[in-house]
Amino acid sequence: MRDVAVVSYAQSPAQRDTGGTTDVEMLVPVIDRALADAQLTRKEIDFICSGSCDYLAGGAFSFVMAVDALGATPSAQESHVEMDAAWALYEAWLKFQCGEIDVALIYGFGKSAPGDLPDVLSLQLDPYYTQPLWPDSISLAAIQAQMALAKGCFTERDMAEVVAASRRNAIHNPAAQLKGEFDASDLLKEETFVSPLRKHDCCPITDGCSVLILASAEKARALCERPAWLRGINHRMESHFLGTRDLTTSTSTMKAAGTLKLDGDKLDVAELYAPFSHQQLILQQSLKLTDNTRVNPSGGALAGHVLMAAGLDRFGAAAREIWSGRADRALAHATSGPCLQQNMLAILEGA
Amino acid sequence: MKLPEPREAVDRPIYLRYRYRASEQANRFLHAIKKGKILGVRSVGTGKVLVPPPGVCAESGTLTPQDLIELPDRGTVLSFTIVHLPIPNSRLKPPFVVANILLDGADQAFSHIISETDLKRVLIGTRVRAHWKPEAEWDYGLENIEYFVLTDEPAVDIEQHRALRLEEAARHA
Amino acid sequence: MTEQVAVIGVGQTARYRSKLSVSLAGLVREAALEALADAGLGWQDIDALVIGKAPDMFEGVVMPEIMLAEALGGTGKPVIRVHTAGSVGGSTAIVAAQHIRSGQFDRVLTVCFEKQSESNAQWALSPSTPFRPHFNSGAGGMFAPVIRDYMRISKAPEDIGCRVAVKDRQHACRNPRAQLQLNDISLEQVQDSPMLWEPVRFLEACPSSDGACAMVMVNGKHTGSSANPPAWIHATSMRSEPSFYPWRNEVDPAAGRDCARELYQKAGIRDPRKELDCAEIYVPFSWFEPIWLENLGFAEKGEGWKLTLDGATHIDGGDIPWNCSGGVLSSNPIGASGMIRFAEAALQVRGMAGEHQVANARKAMGHAYGGHNQFFAMWIVGADKPV
Numbered sequence: 009m010r011d012v013a014v015v016s017y018a019q020s021p022a023q024r025d026t027g028g029t030t031d032v033e034m035l036v037p038v039i040d041r042a043l044a045d046a047q048l049t050r051k052e053i054d055f056i057c058s059g060s061c062d063y064l065a066g067g068a069f070s071f072v073m074a075v076d077a078l079g080a081t082p083s084a085q086e087s088h089v090e091m092d093a094a095w096a097l098y099e100a101w102l103k104f105q106c107g108e109i110d111v112a113l114i115y116g117f118g119k120s121a122p123g124d125l126p127d128v129l130s131l132q133l134d135p136y137y138t139q140p141l142w143p144d145s146i147s148l149a150a151i152q153a154q155m156a157l158a159k160g161c162f163t164e165r166d167m168a169e170v171v172a173a174s175r176r177n178a179i180h181n182p183a184a185q186l187k188g189e190f191d192a193s194d195l196l197k198e199e200t201f202v203s204p205l206r207k208h209d210c211c212p213i214t215d216g217c218s219v220l221i222l223a224s225a226e227k228a229r230a231l232c233e234r235p236a237w238l239r240g241i242n243h244r245m246e247s248h249f250l251g252t253r254d255l256t257t258s259t260s261t262m263k264a265a266g267t268l269k270l271d272g273d274k275l276d277v278a279e280l281y282a283p284f285s286h287q288q289l290i291l292q293q294s295l296k297l298t299d300n301t302r303v304n305p306s307g308g309a310l311a312g313h314v315l316m317a318a319g320l321d322r323f324g325a326a327a328r329e330i331w332s333g334r335a336d337r338a339l340a341h342a343t344s345g346p347c348l349q350q351n352m353l354a355i356l357e358g359a
Numbered sequence: 360m361k362l363p364e365p366r367e368a369v370d371r372p373i374y375l376r377y378r379y380r381a382s383e384q385a386n387r388f389l390h391a392i393k394k395g396k397i398l399g400v401r402s403v404g405t406g407k408v409l410v411p412p413p414g415v416c417a418e419s420g421t422l423t424p425q426d427l428i429e430l431p432d433r434g435t436v437l438s439f440t441i442v443h444l445p446i447p448n449s450r451l452k453p454p455f456v457v458a459n460i461l462l463d464g465a466d467q468a469f470s471h472i473i474s475e476t477d478l479k480r481v482l483i484g485t486r487v488r489a490h491w492k493p494e495a496e497w498d499y500g501l502e503n504i505e506y507f508v509l510t511d512e513p514a515v516d517i518e519q520h521r522a523l524r525l526e527e528a529a530r531h532a
Numbered sequence: 533m534t535e536q537v538a539v540i541g542v543g544q545t546a547r548y549r550s551k552l553s554v555s556l557a558g559l560v561r562e563a564a565l566e567a568l569a570d571a572g573l574g575w576q577d578i579d580a581l582v583i584g585k586a587p588d589m590f591e592g593v594v595m596p597e598i599m600l601a602e603a604l605g606g607t608g609k610p611v612i613r614v615h616t617a618g619s620v621g622g623s624t625a626i627v628a629a630q631h632i633r634s635g636q637f638d639r640v641l642t643v644c645f646e647k648q649s650e651s652n653a654q655w656a657l658s659p660s661t662p663f664r665p666h667f668n669s670g671a672g673g674m675f676a677p678v679i680r681d682y683m684r685i686s687k688a689p690e691d692i693g694c695r696v697a698v699k700d701r702q703h704a705c706r707n708p709r710a711q712l713q714l715n716d717i718s719l720e721q722v723q724d725s726p727m728l729w730e731p732v733r734f735l736e737a738c739p740s741s742d743g744a745c746a747m748v749m750v751n752g753k754h755t756g757s758s759a760n761p762p763a764w765i766h767a768t769s770m771r772s773e774p775s776f777y778p779w780r781n782e783v784d785p786a787a788g789r790d791c792a793r794e795l796y797q798k799a800g801i802r803d804p805r806k807e808l809d810c811a812e813i814y815v816p817f818s819w820f821e822p823i824w825l826e827n828l829g830f831a832e833k834g835e836g837w838k839l840t841l842d843g844a845t846h847i848d849g850g851d852i853p854w855n856c857s858g859g860v861l862s863s864n865p866i867g868a869s870g871m872i873r874f875a876e877a878a879l880q881v882r883g884m885a886g887e888h889q890v891a892n893a894r895k896a897m898g899h900a901y902g903g904h905n906q907f908f909a910m911w912i913v914g915a916d917k918p919v
Contacts, residue, residue: 079420
């Protein structure tokens with residue numbers, strides 16, 4: 009396996025709604041920053057891959073306009089997945105393993121503000137039996153939370169603690185949208201939103217974009233003082249139909265973990281893409297994470313959630329922990345689909 | 360129990376609402392055109408003039424600058440087709456010309472209609488000018504120009520025009 | 533360091549058509565099951581699933597890999613969904629090949645599909661950008677000006693487009709899967725068909741189809757399960773450029789040329805016309821044949837139309853038959869069309885193209901493009917292992 013490292017990462021400032029700013033206008037400065045941090049120009053990138061969703065923008069082919077941010081003239085090697093950009097990173101990683109490239113730029117972007125996101129996401133559901141009922145993403149997550157609480161996997165207080173920790177960690181994250189000192193007991197006093205979820209148990213809606221640069225061993229050491237090496241990456245899918253799988257545990261996460269040498273007690277950090285507080289608990293339990301592992305030092309998706317970039321953001325946040333020396337081993341996780349249907353894991357190491 | 364007749368298809372309407380806001384440069388373009396002015400912008404990366412101002416120059420991957428340029432409402436046909444299918448909700452009857460029009464002073468064309476002419480006279484390089492709707496009907500959009508019409512000027516050699524424009528862009532790049 | 537990859541299974545919808553009476557799962561499974569049978573494998577033998585399709589607006593399902601993965605045996609496996617507009621069928625095949633070439637997987641199932649009759653395809657194809665006038669002249673309205681420009685530059689005779697249409701429609705009659713089976717098609721018929729966007733006439737344009745195409749690719753060490761010969765992947769390439777920029781050459785797009793150049797260099801090809809036996813090239817409107825003949829280096833600039841006129845691209849008597857399957861002109865489920873090109877190229881070198889087989893085809897090219905002549909994906913496959 010060829011060593012590949014994360015050498016640069018930049019995000020747009022967290023904003024609930026970027027107004028009229030287009031996807032392309034959001035991307036240009038963030039691409040510029042990610043390149044500058046690695047002292048690279050657009051022309052030095054071998055491959056570009058992005059993740060986005062047409063339905064967020066409400067127009068087919070919306071990702072095509074984003075290509076304008078790349079200055080891809082006369083032409084560039086470029087691809088796109090209609091998924092979270094973590095999967096764009098995966099496509100790039102495979103190209104590295106083929107020995108075809110040495111530097112790749114990955115970006116994820118989305119403006120969720122113009123549409124009604126929970127309704128848009130209901131269109132992910134099978135169109136014959138489930139979607140016609142228009143179950144929005146929050147209601148489905150709430151069903152999952154209810155099942156897990158009833159089963160005794162965790163308590164509402166545990167969920168509130170996740171939120172408090174997220175807000176507290178996010179204080180140190182300039183790109184985070186929701187941050188501050190909150191007490192779990194106070195959070196529990198809030199009314200439920202879609203029960204048993206309270207508003208704060210749900211990730212916010214954030215417009216934005218993220219850019220991440222990968223480099224092979226040959227290049228990484230020149231571009232970055234302490235590259236964050238990708239030492240393993242795997243992703244797995246589960247059954248779609250909510251009644252056929254156990255929503256209280258994440259079997260695909262466990263399956264992916266089984267293929268990697270997780271060494272749970274040597275994981276300093278885990279950045280988990282959990283759009284809902286209870287999902288972070290489900291993931292932690294499925295991964296059997298101990299107290300030795302700091303979860304979501306960035307604040308996680310609960311502190312800022314750019315749909316289509318949030319998974320990539322976990323890779324970026326994990327990389328930052330490595331670059332800073334705060335962690336030697338970090339886990340990055342990404343998810344896609346309702347109630348953690350599909351999950352990706354990657355191990356990043358500083359040495 | 361008697362089962363219902365099998366159905367081969369169901370109608371499943373999807374209604375999703377999106378609230379779009381114009382970007383900063385689009386805003387300025389739209390406010391200007393409401394007053395009958397056409398604005399473009401010169402890319403800092405290439406020196407070329409883009410109309411309408413796109414916010415980003417695709418060729419260089421740079422944000423387009425704040426200062427916008429006013430352009431005349433006449434130009435040259437860069438490419439075109441004659442459309443024989445009706446446009447939904449339009450009073451224009453086919454056949455009509457959809458053309459990519461390069462305004463004088465611009466390097467990037469935009470799509471619009473050419474009408475009020477013998478369609479056979481439209482060629483690549485043909486000179487056109489805007490035919491505006493009555494001022495009372497002006498709103499925020501390029502539709503304030505109802506269509507373009509041919510002028511009496513001789514057609515332009517598009518390759519020569521391109522060469523001149525590229526020279527000018529190089530001076531500004 | 534990298535692995536050899538071979539195609540040992542190909543599956544397609546039995547007959548491309550509009551309003552196929554199947555569910556989305558049924559559509560993709562039909563193609564996948566045929567590919568698996570061809571490969572001599574079962575669902576459980578597949579290590580990863582690579583899905584591709586064009587805009588989700590065609591079916592009204594967001595990210596359909598989520599709800600289709602299990603219909604394709606994807607539960608418990610890595611699943612990824614590629615979307616590069618019209619070229620997606622090709623780029624998906626390339627991503628699938630890279631799963632194996634990287635050494636990470638041994639056997640991959642890749643499926644592309646489109647069921648565009650589920651929604652209004654015209655609407656999905658020409659999205660209106662807010663704050664811009666929308667003339668909704670359709671894909672043809674976007675491409676016809678490029679074609680006119682080609683005609684101006686090349687001084688091609690006006691009937692070249694019609695000749696391509698006749699050829700591809702004749703080819704389609706040898707492919708039972710092709711949607712448009714127009715027996716006894718003649719030049720006059722095409723010339724008499726209604727004009728849509730000058731110079732493109734009705735019979736010079738692609739239909740709107742539902743369909744799916746699947747391939748099973750394996751590490752070269754595992755071709756033995758199939759009763760049929762493999763198609764070895766010799767080279768792949770992908771390139772993109774922006775949709776619009778001043779003076780952009782849309783008639784001879786740089787991304788297409790650069791993509792082909794890299795492809796030939798990787799495959800050790802100097803003269804594609806001489807060294808390839810046939811090609812499946814993405815021609816949705818007739819005039820794209822001469823345009824791509826030049827862009828891909830099969831003809832000098834300005835001379836692509838001469839190959840068409842001379843019959844060089846006809847399966848009967850031509851030295852470089854193009855689109856023996858009938859091509860995109862005969863069936864166009866947009867998300868699948870690129871993969872159909874890649875798969876048909878594979879079928880040719882495996883000797884499995886039935887009535888539209890080019891005799892002794894040993895090396896073939898597959899090509900897909902998308903967007904505003906801006907996204908390109910290409911591959912070359914051969915009956916022989918690459919050296």
